[in-house]
Amino acid sequence: MTTATTLKLNLGPQHPSTHGVLRLILELDGEKILSCEPDIGYLHRGMEKMAEGLTYIQYLPTVDRIDYLAGCFYSELLCRSVEKAMNVELSERVKTIRVILLELNRIASHLLWIGAFLMDLGAISPFFYAMREREMILRYFEKLTGQRMMYNYFVFGGVRSDIDYLEEIEEIIKILPSKIKDYEKIITDNPIFLRRTKGKGVLEQEVAFNNSITGVNLRASGINYDLRCSDYLYRDFDFSPVVLEGKDSWTRYKARILELKESLKIIGQGLEKLKSNEKFEQNLINPLTVKLPEGEYYNEIEAPRGLASIYIKSTGGDKPYRLKWRTGSYYSVNMLRHLLVGEYLNDAIAIAGSLDIILPEVDK
Amino acid sequence: MNYLYHLYMEFLANYNIPKLFGDITFYILPFCILALALLVVVLALVLIERKLLGWLTQRKGPNRVGLWGVLQTLADAFKLLIKENVTPDKADKFLFNLAPILVFIPAMTVLGIIPYSSEFSFVNTSTNVILYLILVAFPILSIFLGGWASNNKYSLLGGMRAVAQVLSYEIPITFVVLSVVTLASSMNMTGITLAQYSKTGLFGWFCFPCILGFIIMFICILAELNRCPFDLPEAESELICGYNTEYSGMRFALFYLTEYALLFVNAIFLSIMFLGGYLSPFGVYLSNLFCANMHTAQILVYFEQAFWLILKASLIIFVIIWIRATLPRLASFDLLKFSWAILLPLSILNLFAVVIYKFISGGAVCVLS
Numbered sequence: 241m242t243t244a245t246t247l248k249l250n251l252g253p254q255h256p257s258t259h260g261v262l263r264l265i266l267e268l269d270g271e272k273i274l275s276c277e278p279d280i281g282y283l284h285r286g287m288e289k290m291a292e293g294l295t296y297i298q299y300l301p302t303v304d305r306i307d308y309l310a311g312c313f314y315s316e317l318l319c320r321s322v323e324k325a326m327n328v329e330l331s332e333r334v335k336t337i338r339v340i341l342l343e344l345n346r347i348a349s350h351l352l353w354i355g356a357f358l359m360d361l362g363a364i365s366p367f368f369y370a371m372r373e374r375e376m377i378l379r380y381f382e383k384l385t386g387q388r389m390m391y392n393y394f395v396f397g398g399v400r401s402d403i404d405y406l407e408e409i410e411e412i413i414k415i416l417p418s419k420i421k422d423y424e425k426i427i428t429d430n431p432i433f434l435r436r437t438k439g440k441g442v443l444e445q446e447v448a449f450n451n452s453i454t455g456v457n458l459r460a461s462g463i464n465y466d467l468r469c470s471d472y473l474y475r476d477f478d479f480s481p482v483v484l485e486g487k488d489s490w491t492r493y494k495a496r497i498l499e500l501k502e503s504l505k506i507i508g509q510g511l512e513k514l515k516s517n518e519k520f521e522q523n524l525i526n527p528l529t530v531k532l533p534e535g536e537y538y539n540e541i542e543a544p545r546g547l548a549s550i551y552i553k554s555t556g557g558d559k560p561y562r563l564k565w566r567t568g569s570y571y572s573v574n575m576l577r578h579l580l581v582g583e584y585l586n587d588a589i590a591i592a593g594s595l596d597i598i599l600p601e602v603d604k
Numbered sequence: 605m606n607y608l609y610h611l612y613m614e615f616l617a618n619y620n621i622p623k624l625f626g627d628i629t630f631y632i633l634p635f636c637i638l639a640l641a642l643l644v645v646v647l648a649l650v651l652i653e654r655k656l657l658g659w660l661t662q663r664k665g666p667n668r669v670g671l672w673g674v675l676q677t678l679a680d681a682f683k684l685l686i687k688e689n690v691t692p693d694k695a696d697k698f699l700f701n702l703a704p705i706l707v708f709i710p711a712m713t714v715l716g717i718i719p720y721s722s723e724f725s726f727v728n729t730s731t732n733v734i735l736y737l738i739l740v741a742f743p744i745l746s747i748f749l750g751g752w753a754s755n756n757k758y759s760l761l762g763g764m765r766a767v768a769q770v771l772s773y774e775i776p777i778t779f780v781v782l783s784v785v786t787l788a789s790s791m792n793m794t795g796i797t798l799a800q801y802s803k804t805g806l807f808g809w810f811c812f813p814c815i816l817g818f819i820i821m822f823i824c825i826l827a828e829l830n831r832c833p834f835d836l837p838e839a840e841s842e843l844i845c846g847y848n849t850e851y852s853g854m855r856f857a858l859f860y861l862t863e864y865a866l867l868f869v870n871a872i873f874l875s876i877m878f879l880g881g882y883l884s885p886f887g888v889y890l891s892n893l894f895c896a897n898m899h900t901a902q903i904l905v906y907f908e909q910a911f912w913l914i915l916k917a918s919l920i921i922f923v924i925i926w927i928r929a930t931l932p933r934l935a936s937f938d939l940l941k942f943s944w945a946i947l948l949p950l951s952i953l954n955l956f957a958v959v960i961y962k963f964i965s966g967g968a969v970c971v972l973s
Binding site: 247249255256257270271358361362363364365367368369372426430432433435436584585586587589 | 657660661662663757758761764765832833835836839842844928929930931932933934935936937938
């Protein structure tokens, strides 16, 4: 309903703060948003259709690219589906290695979010500080896997090689808590930051629930739903999910900061486990003969941007008959439709930023 | 400027150059020097800002072109010069081309009315504070013009934000300037500078009796310059680049130049108003102290005065850059509310306080040159 007094604004697909190529069709009255219509698909690479033409091992290297900031989680999902379907048990050490790498990846992802969110709010320094710490993690991944983002480190039945350079992880978990303290000093109680995030973008429990919001966004609305609690990989780890009651942008920020600390705790426990269990054994599946028995397979995991899951329908061949991904950001993008209405343009950017939307993960 | 005039004529007479030539060039030359100096200042400011931001954010800043990257901004400026000037198809072409020129002229002009030293001020009118306020507020009109003529929605929003912002921050500035004028009993920048002279040096400066005004003015200058945390008109994460999104090449360079020229000018103005302008913070000029016997001592004093003024301005510029590295951006609604609901009442309060102070202290002795 465009009238002469309203302004229709295409925010994106090329825009500095849409974190990729999201297009928001906004209707503005002055700077007040009357309606918002997210338009996605500018980064669609056909990840799901592609799977139907590739064998499982051919498909495995590509799944990291679903979410370039947290690739491990998607490798893990595909590996897990194959392992469960073929009844392969992982050895204890491999499980621990996977948990450590997943959590490191989660930390890297959250750090980038903190930087990008503050960049959306107009503060430049936190971005570089967060990138500096993320760089330590990426350097470690580079050393271990040869890649900074698309690790392709998990394979069916195990990992590519035994974990190494543990002293670097120890260094990371030693340094990060003090750096997180620094972030909190410069960000958390900053009056301008508080004004722009407290009470902004309130996500009510019911709305979040009805729109399938998961992950930190849901937990910051006061719903205790963390898949890691029931995940078999995390069974022997002692941690508590971060659940906060605030429902607004600020709480989502705080929840991610707290989650960083939880992840560090998990990694610390993982390192202890590795030290007590030196024997590296794997139950590798020969990738050339992977055939999933006929049937449907569903697996899920707690990714940094919410619940990620994979659904595979197999007819018994060496390729999936149908493969479907479920990713967290996809549902967060949909929330923009409700959250942005009635806000001013520059608050809208802050709210959209607080939901942690990553476009490759939305479009797949 | 008599002293300088005689010096210049003497210099020309040594080389047998006619007096008429000297009479004409004496009034033109300073402006040419000033224009060149401005370019140097802007290039230096851009480099300093990038270097400082680099250090504040754990980076190195520009370090490839020239030694320590000193030629980086020169290279950037050269790149802008040789770039194509693109005019959008549906833009209002005349106004689109006019805006960068209109934004640049007042920023250049305002440099001429500033007293850099006791003898070195090109246009010295009795009320040049008012002239300054008008000239500095002028570029905002051109910014809106550019934003509107671009026929780009982001530019339009940026221009609108700029106008709303500058309008609401001009008023507290005017009140603060009024209180300074009351303190100094002068509307002339040289007069205001001299009114801050005292034997104790920096304790005579107006930033002490008028500390509230100093803080208000500093905040308002951030808003006037569209600097962080008031950088809404060109908020890159919201409006891409705000009003100058569509500009390229030399036209963009003019906007950029103006921005940094105004940063420099505003910092200078703030130091004149509150930090004693070109006065030495020790109450006595160092060159008078140490080089009093040399026959060029008077010239040295002028350079020292300019040095103090630029040093004070540099400190202010440093703080402004430091703030940019630290704070996030304000919300647009808060921005206006902050000015009208907090700064404006405070600045009026400040004016009252200053008037009472002036009444009690029996009126400061006004020393006009």
